[in-house]
Amino acid sequence: MPLNIVVFGECGAGKSSLINLMRGHDVAAVSNGANGCTLHATPYDCKSSTGTSYRFWDTAGLNEGDGGRVPNVEAIVRLYQLIMNLNDGISLLVFVMRAPRIKDASVQNWVLFREIICRSQVPAVLAITGLENEENMDSWWVKNQHSFRAHGIVPAAHACVSGTRGKRNRDGTYKFDEEHQESRVRMLGMIERHHLRQPWRPRGVEWFREVVSVSYESRGPCRSPRERREVRRVAGQGIDQLKSRCGMSDQEARELAERLKKG
Ligand SMILES: Nc1nc2c(ncn2[C@@H]2O[C@H](COP(=O)(O)OP(=O)(O)OP(=O)(O)O)[C@@H](O)[C@H]2O)c(=O)[nH]1
Ligand SMILES: [Mg+2]
16 A cells, blocks of 8 residues: 655645655646645655655645635644544655745644644654755755744754746746756655654544533532532643644634534
């Protein structure tokens, strides 16, 4: 069976472009406007130079609440469902971000999918796109890695890349052909080195710990023992983590957890 590699990240970051780049031809639709393009998770199979079979999952963009055609909560739910339904397990998370700004939503999504949903059991690598105009694409990471660390984004590996070939030259070549080709080698090398050989099989996150009923005999001032039943709902670990690690408010965390639980 091919190894599942889930490519996720912001709307328009370049996820579909990178999948096309790695496969060597354009099959995944790439957006050319302000609206999000990829609406549903789509698999694309690819064989590495060493013969490993990968299944890249192109996913709907996660956004900061504007722009994308798939509302953010819906995009999160779809990605969660995809990961939960990968019966053959998951071997790698590839998080795609567009340079230069680290958005709050990106930090949240990194923590949510890497730590809370995949429980840090699946390696997560980072692809930073939009670096075609850098003198040396890798030097961008050297200059910026401290910001990622400060935001709690510490990937197993990173690749500074360009997902675009740029404008076509008169001779039929493209402006960023060299950077594009270099990016392909970087992406495939990173994936080859960091994927799990034994895929991790996801388990549902315990969003709520439900204490359905507690019965006990009351003591004390009552003349006769009286049984009381209480129905309580106690926040489970999932919600606590959304709050403490994703910086969500109690209400945001509850609403998201409720949605994810329903599926
Ligand atoms: N300058 C530049 N543009 C890029 C790069 N990668 C992708 N693009 C462009 O960015 C736009 C969005 O690219 P997509 O690959 O569709 O992005 P996506 O993450 O799949 O987008 P959604 O599916 O909408 O979430 C397209 O116009 C691409 O040509 C890059 O590295 N540099
Ligand atoms: Mg896309």
